[in-house]
Amino acid sequence: MRGLCRSWLSEEAPARRLAVVRILVGAYAVVFVSIRSFHWLDLSRLPERRYDPVGALGWMSGPLPSDAAVLLSTLAVAGAVAFIVGWRFRVVAPAFAVLLLILTTHGNSWGQILHTENLLVIHVLILAFSPADAAYAVGRRAPADDTPGHDYGWALRVMTLVVVIAYVIAGLAKLRNGGIDWLTGDVLRNQIAHDNLRKIVLGDVHSPIGAWLVQFGWLFPPMAIASVFVELGAPLVLLGGRWKVTWVGAAWAFHVGVLALMAILFPYPISGIAFVSMLPVEKLADRVTAPRDAAGSSPVVHDRTIRGAR
Amino acid sequence: MVVLLVAAPVVRSPGNDSFPLSTYPMFSLARPQQTTVSSAAGYDSAGRRITLSPTVVGGTREVIQAAGTVVQAIRSGSSDELCREVLDKANTQVVAVEIVTEVYDVIAYFDGDEAPVQRTVHARCET
Numbered sequence: 001m002r003g004l005c006r007s008w009l010s011e012e013a014p015a016r017r018l019a020v021v022r023i024l025v026g027a028y029a030v031v032f033v034s035i036r037s038f039h040w041l042d043l044s045r046l047p048e049r050r051y052d053p054v055g056a057l058g059w060m061s062g063p064l065p066s067d068a069a070v071l072l073s074t075l076a077v078a079g080a081v082a083f084i085v086g087w088r089f090r091v092v093a094p095a096f097a098v099l100l101l102i103l104t105t106h107g108n109s110w111g112q113i114l115h116t117e118n119l120l121v122i123h124v125l126i127l128a129f130s131p132a133d134a135a136y137a138v139g140r141r142a143p144a145d146d147t148p149g150h151d152y153g154w155a156l157r158v159m160t161l162v163v164v165i166a167y168v169i170a171g172l173a174k175l176r177n178g179g180i181d182w183l184t185g186d187v188l189r190n191q192i193a194h195d196n197l198r199k200i201v202l203g204d205v206h207s208p209i210g211a212w213l214v215q216f217g218w219l220f221p222p223m224a225i226a227s228v229f230v231e232l233g234a235p236l237v238l239l240g241g242r243w244k245v246t247w248v249g250a251a252w253a254f255h256v257g258v259l260a261l262m263a264i265l266f267p268y269p270i271s272g273i274a275f276v277s278m279l280p281v282e283k284l285a286d287r288v289t290a291p292r293d294a295a296g297s298s299p300v301v302h303d304r305t306i307r308g309a310r
Numbered sequence: 311m312v313v314l315l316v317a318a319p320v321v322r323s324p325g326n327d328s329f330p331l332s333t334y335p336m337f338s339l340a341r342p343q344q345t346t347v348s349s350a351a352g353y354d355s356a357g358r359r360i361t362l363s364p365t366v367v368g369g370t371r372e373v374i375q376a377a378g379t380v381v382q383a384i385r386s387g388s389s390d391e392l393c394r395e396v397l398d399k400a401n402t403q404v405v406a407v408e409i410v411t412e413v414y415d416v417i418a419y420f421d422g423d424e425a426p427v428q429r430t431v432h433a434r435c436e437t
Contacts, residue, residue, distance in 0.1 A: 112374055115334055115336050118331075126312060177335065191339075193420060194345040202376065203363065
């Protein structure tokens with residue numbers, strides 16, 4: 001039983017892979033927090049009656065004061081930078097993860113829950129409590145033995161499972177809310193038409209492609225089946241190998257389709273960062289460090305730190 | 311533990327959403343061909359409709375937030391208050407604001423028939 005749990009809930013991975021995932025997710029977080037801070041500050045100036053707390057902030061009767069929002073946003077940007085470089089990771093990373101959770105939850109507590117931030121927040125929380133600073137971290141030397149192990153792989157597997165579960169829940173929601181009609185009827189066609197029409201009425205950017213395609217009703221049942229197939233097929237990544245790569249490609253294409261037909265951007269999966277826990281991303285670091293290694297300052301490939309990089 | 315937490319929303323109704331543990335209900339509603347859109351509509355002195363920016367309606371740059379603000383105001387019975395707030399923030403070209411719910415035939419709309427099939431005005435305010 002323990003072996004079965006370990007094979008599904010963990011995997012063997014080198015410390016460098018987990019570290020590169022930390023850097024990539026952290027880099028995304030820096031950009032995200034920097035841009036999103038303006039929205040969070042706007043929200044903190046809204047009338048209090050519009051505040052409708054959700055999740056971890058469900059207990060808060062009023063919103064954060066705007067001064068607190070400014071302070072927390074600034075700390076979050078600094079925390080995200082520290083997260084990337086792995087500085088005092090065991091303390092700073094959990095603090096940043098909690099800050100990110102608070103700020104995004106607060107941002108979703110104004111009568112409209114978005115679904116573009118969930119995976120980032122959960123991924124940062126997982127990484128923050130993992131040994132993701134074992135390599136490529138300021139002030140820490142990589143372990144001498146870079147053999148893949150469960151010590152570094154469990155966090156990657158849990159991140160992957162979180163992605164799998166999110167997509168499966170989204171697929172199930174369509175079948176639970178829309179029934180079989182979601183697959184075979186006009187539900188997706190109406191959904192795309194509704195979304196574009198609403199954007200036009202509200203003065204937002206809509207998709208001319210989606211608006212044009214609405215006239216071709218026969219197109220939508222196959223698209224609906226493909227969408228739900230991608231979402232419910234997410235567990236295929238757990239089979240590894242080609243299954244994993246194929247699903248990642250299909251999920252990415254699915255989000256490109258959503259962007260093209262509804263002008264809705266899911267930046268975390270579109271950028272690919274949502275899927276990096278599933279991929280051998282340490283090869284990216286190898287590419288960066290290979291020229292310097294080739295210069296021949298040291299034959300020890302795995303012994304790298306950011307501060308001590310050659 | 312994390313895996314169980316993230317999977318827990320599957321037992322909730324898709325409409326019972328939260329953050330970050332979500333039921334991911336986006337795009338899942340069985341939308342009929344006739345759909346409802348609530349918005350804040352501005353009008354100039356000639357009675358022409360003017361699209362109001364999300365900053366004016368919802369206080370942020372997010373259109374979806376602005377739409378949520380209108381729906382929230384209608385549900386909570388504070389449409390009059392929102393109407394006055396929007397009018398105060400709108401540019402001087404806007405002489406009237408309506409908080410409205412409109413029903414459209416979404417397929418007909420993209421076939422050229424853009425008029426709503428039904429229109430409910432929850433609040434109207436003028437300068």
